[in-house]
Amino acid sequence: MSEDHIKFSCLRCGICCMASPISLLPHEVLILNDLAKLYNVELRFVEGYSIYDRVSSVNIVLTYHMRLGKNGKCPFLSRKNLCLIHDKYKPLICRSFPYTIKSINYYFDPLSKIAFHRSSYTVSLACEFIKKHKEILEPYFKDEIFIRKFFNDEVQYANLMEKYRSMYLLALSYLWRLGYVDLSSDARKDRPYVNAYIFIRRYIPYFAIKPY
Ligand code: SF4
C-alpha cells in the first residue's frame, strides 16, 4: 500500500483524549465552562502562556490547559470513548489532532508596541492511526503539500486556531498603542490572572470570536 491509498480516518480510540492536558484559547474556556454545566462535568483549568500588563498590574492569559480527570481522561470523554461535545463545540486543538502544535514563539516589540506570534506544527506519532501507518506516512511528514492534502480538515482547524491567536495579539497591540496597556512578556506570579477574552472586552466590547 502507498500513501496515495491511505486516508486519515480517526479510529476513535480516545488515546489523544488521555494523553495530556488540553490546550485552549481563552474564549474556549468560557464555552467549555458552559458545556460543563450542561453535561454536569467538573473542569479544572491551569493558566498557560500569560503576559503582564504594567498598567492594570494583572497577567493576561493567552493559553489555558484543561486538566485530565482523576481517571486520566478528558472530562468530556464518554465511557464509550466518544467526545460528548463533538457536535456542540469541540476545541480547536482536538479538531486539528493529529496535526498538532510543535512550538509557539511570542514576540513583543516595545518600540512599535506590537505583539505577534509564530507557531509551528507537526504530526503526532501518539495517534493510533499514525502509528498504524507510520512506515508509509512518516517520510512525507516534512512535505507541506502532502500534509495539507492528507490532513485537509485538521490543517484548516489549526489555521483557524492560529488566526484566533493572532486576533488576541492584534487587539492587545491596539490597546498597547493607545496606552491602555503596557505589555511585558514576563508574567508575574504574585499578580492576578485574567482571561484575555474577558480582559480585551473590557476595553473593546465588540471584540468577539465566533466559534467555528
Ligand atoms: S474535548 Fe473531546 S476530543 Fe477533546 S480531549 Fe476532550 S473528549 Fe477528546
Ligand code: SF4
Ligand atoms: S489518537 Fe488518533 S485515532 Fe485515536 S482518537 Fe485520537 S485522532 Fe483518533
